[in-house]
Amino acid sequence: MNCSRGLLLMLLVASCAWAVDNTPALPTEILQQRYRALTHELRCMQCQNESLADSNVPLAADLRLQVRELLVAGKTDAEVRDYMAARYGEFILFRPRMNWRNAWLWLAPAVLLIAGVAVAVRIIRRRSRMLAGDDSPEDGLES
């Protein structure tokens, strides 16, 4: 028991050494949290399905350094995202922002929902009218 606990502790300690980003922490805990969040939601451009935080290519290290310096310089999260998107395009953002080109993607679910509700309401109205024995049943709905 004691032995396995010791082994577990050793593994936990070792896992720190496996982290890709082993640069020193930022001056405050809040900055460090924002840094961690931002580097996880920015894409590494060379190994596209990894985030900056997870990638060990040199460019990712350079971009992490850039994020760090922008944060220390007092930039907001949005300003850091803008900075990256201005250079590398929207593709660098794992969470795409709404713009006129992708607006229909954002709006499509709402439009489809409204259309579906409209169709359902029409069918329900027609059925209830028929059940009520309305004298003018429309085209051949199966009873």
Add this chain to the structure above:
Amino acid sequence: MNRFLWPLVGFALLVIVLTVGLRRAPDKSIIASPLIGKVAPTFDAPDLIDGTRRVSGVALKGQWYLLNVWGTWCVGCRAEHAALLAIHDEGRVSIIGLNWKDDDLAAIAWLAQLGNPYAAIGADRDGRIAIDWGVYGAPESFLVNPEGVVVEKQTGVMTPEIWRARFLTHLDSAAKAAP
């Protein structure tokens, strides 16, 4: 009849949209640069060969130039070197090199061995200039017009075919517009 028609029309539309989407699906390994059509990022780097001089965008204003990002560690750069030499010999535009995160001596040795197509080379030792240009993999080449606007970009190896088809056309139309 009518009740089957509308679902059928909807399905046909969906097939058309998806077919067009698949046909036009971009190559995911090449990301369109947001810089095209925008003013080129300012840069000011020490000259690789003569450390007392600077290579800067301000000094290049008023002329066309091709900014080529390279490094001796980059396999594609070796592959495109002959094409760069040909562009240099053609004499239509000067090529400005940006030596990205490289060893200075290795870079100078490379030029001595393979020939130097560059009018000047900036040494971007810490990679900050490359970040400003949105570079994510060498080689990359940007064509900048006399107003300082990026008009074209090649991500990856430059070839004579790509040069003629996508870059030279800009120089040709500019030459026609202002004879």
